[in-house]
Amino acid sequence: MGKIAKLLGLDVEVRLPDSLKNIDPVVYICNHQNSYDLFTLSGALQPNTVTVGKKSLKWIPVFGQMYWLTGNILIDRKNAGKAMNTISLTANKIKEKGLSVWLFPEGTRSNGKGLLPFKRGAFLTAIQANVPIVPVCASNLHKVIDLNRWDNGKMIIEFLDPISLHEQDKDNIRAISKDIHTVMLDKITTLNEEVKQA
Numbered sequence: 001m002g003k004i005a006k007l008l009g010l011d012v013e014v015r016l017p018d019s020l021k022n023i024d025p026v027v028y029i030c031n032h033q034n035s036y037d038l039f040t041l042s043g044a045l046q047p048n049t050v051t052v053g054k055k056s057l058k059w060i061p062v063f064g065q066m067y068w069l070t071g072n073i074l075i076d077r078k079n080a081g082k083a084m085n086t087i088s089l090t091a092n093k094i095k096e097k098g099l100s101v102w103l104f105p106e107g108t109r110s111n112g113k114g115l116l117p118f119k120r121g122a123f124l125t126a127i128q129a130n131v132p133i134v135p136v137c138a139s140n141l142h143k144v145i146d147l148n149r150w151d152n153g154k155m156i157i158e159f160l161d162p163i164s165l166h167e168q169d170k171d172n173i174r175a176i177s178k179d180i181h182t183v184m185l186d187k188i189t190t191l192n193e194e195v196k197q198a
Helices: 037-044 055-059 063-069 080-097 121-129 167-197
Strands: 011-015 027-030 049-054 073-075 100-103 133-138 154-159
Touching: 011 037, 027 121, 037 133, 037 154, 049 080, 073 080, 080 100, 080 121, 100 121, 121 133, 121 167, 133 167, 154 167
Parallel strands: 011 154, 027 100, 027 133, 049 073, 049 100
Antiparallel strands: 133 154
């Protein structure tokens, strides 16, 4: 899917720090902007990584079946009990299969509203699986792609250093998520400025 970004006239640059080389499983958290994320962010997914998406994705012809069959995790966001079970299921997959998981902590697409507040699920998953969180920051894509243009400019996706979370962090999850939100927002702002000047 990541190859389609070129067809959309978008040059996607992925930046990985040395701290992520040969890393064990992690929980990646990334800003979720719009439906084009499917074609831009998929090119940044690291080996042995699955994503968590809403259950309704499976009804999209061809893509939905491919998404489910390739081991991605589908959740029912309307059912809080099932959502908690999904956290346990996802944490178990990380531990048992050595998989990394890619999550959108905002819980929905921002559609030009900037980085939305984070929900707790990604952080609880990382704590339960005993793996670090890796923030991933993507430069602005809102109203960037025009399908009538061959050149839609550049997008930068930058991975930040891993952040270790521990069992005792459960009591401070809101404060920790706010701190990480601030770090990501600052980085996204920097990337947006860089893209404008490119």
